[in-house]
Amino acid sequence: xxxxxxxxxxxxxxxxxxxxxxxxxxxxxxxxxxxxxxxxxxxxxxxxxxxxxxxxxxxxxxxxxxxxxxxxxxxxxxxxxxxxxxxxxxxxxxxxxxxxxxxxxxx
Amino acid sequence: xxxxxxxxxxxxxxxxxxxxxxxxxxxxxxxxxxxxxxxxxxxxxxxxxxxxxxxxxxxxxxxxxxxxxxxxxxxxxxxxxxxxxxxxxxxxxxxxxxxxxxxxxxxxxxxxxxxxxx
Numbered sequence: 001x002x003x004x005x006x007x008x009x010x011x012x013x014x015x016x017x018x019x020x021x022x023x024x025x026x027x028x029x030x031x032x033x034x035x036x037x038x039x040x041x042x043x044x045x046x047x048x049x050x051x052x053x054x055x056x057x058x059x060x061x062x063x064x065x066x067x068x069x070x071x072x073x074x075x076x077x078x079x080x081x082x083x084x085x086x087x088x089x090x091x092x093x094x095x096x097x098x099x100x101x102x103x104x105x106x107x
Numbered sequence: 108x109x110x111x112x113x114x115x116x117x118x119x120x121x122x123x124x125x126x127x128x129x130x131x132x133x134x135x136x137x138x139x140x141x142x143x144x145x146x147x148x149x150x151x152x153x154x155x156x157x158x159x160x161x162x163x164x165x166x167x168x169x170x171x172x173x174x175x176x177x178x179x180x181x182x183x184x185x186x187x188x189x190x191x192x193x194x195x196x197x198x199x200x201x202x203x204x205x206x207x208x209x210x211x212x213x214x215x216x217x218x219x220x221x222x223x224x225x
Contacts, residue, residue: 034211036152043202043218044144044152049211087152091209095168096142096154 002026002090004099012105019075021102023088028068032092035064035073038101039084047086048073080106109133109214111186111203116219123193127219129186129203134214137161137181140206143188145199146218153199156188157206171197193223 003026013019023033031051036044046055048064051071061076075082083106088099115127127143143155156177158165165177176189186203201221205214 036212038152043215044212045215046207046211046213049207049213053210055211055213089152089154089212091211094157094166096157098152098154101151 001095002029002093002097004088004090004097006086006088006099006102008102009100010103010105012107013078014107015078015080017078019078019082019104021073021086021088021104023066023071023073023099025069025071025090025092029090029092031067032090033064033066033071034089034091035062036087036089036098037082037084038087044087075104078104078106082106109205111205111214111216113201113203113216113219116201116221118222118224119193120225121194121223123223124189124191125193125221127188127190127201127203127221129188129216131184131186131203131205134205136179136184139208141177141179141186142204142206142212143177143186144202144204144212144215145197146202147196147199150199155201158186190221193221195223197221198223 033051035048038044052064085101156167158177162179174192178187200218203216204212207213
């Protein structure tokens, strides 16, 4: 199975800050990497697929990058509504696996 | 509006069975592969199972293989998850999720809660 790790596990930042979350796969997954946002008490929402393609309706302050084993999710200017846990997920091979999540708090 | 709505969760004793349903609307159900993803209380997301668009191929996480069965009825636009031999560690919110043709899991339901406890 492909193991996914994320760092940091949590962070606290101010509105307007640039925030970067890192996701690493235990083996190369090309660009088969998706990012999800889960707000407290809500279902996850797809933010980015294929490592860097923004899902329709997602604000442009979210960007994804990377390939192979190392990936990033960047929020260019953190907003209060971005308070959530962010998960990466590989879709290269079964079983599909998620990272453990990064909880983003607003200072 | 594209929508998936889960139902069928509840409290069940260890060793018991439960059948989850997912009613879909607003899209061509028979064109999409579908997943079940679960989330234990306070924990992360875990993929459970996937079925292809015509219902002929399914794959399972090792943790549920042989105990859970995914199925679909394309005439009714519904997805199912039959769960047997339930264990305490199966306690979770179960999400019905649409696969967007290799572009991520793009439609999620609000989830249905399964609690396995005596």
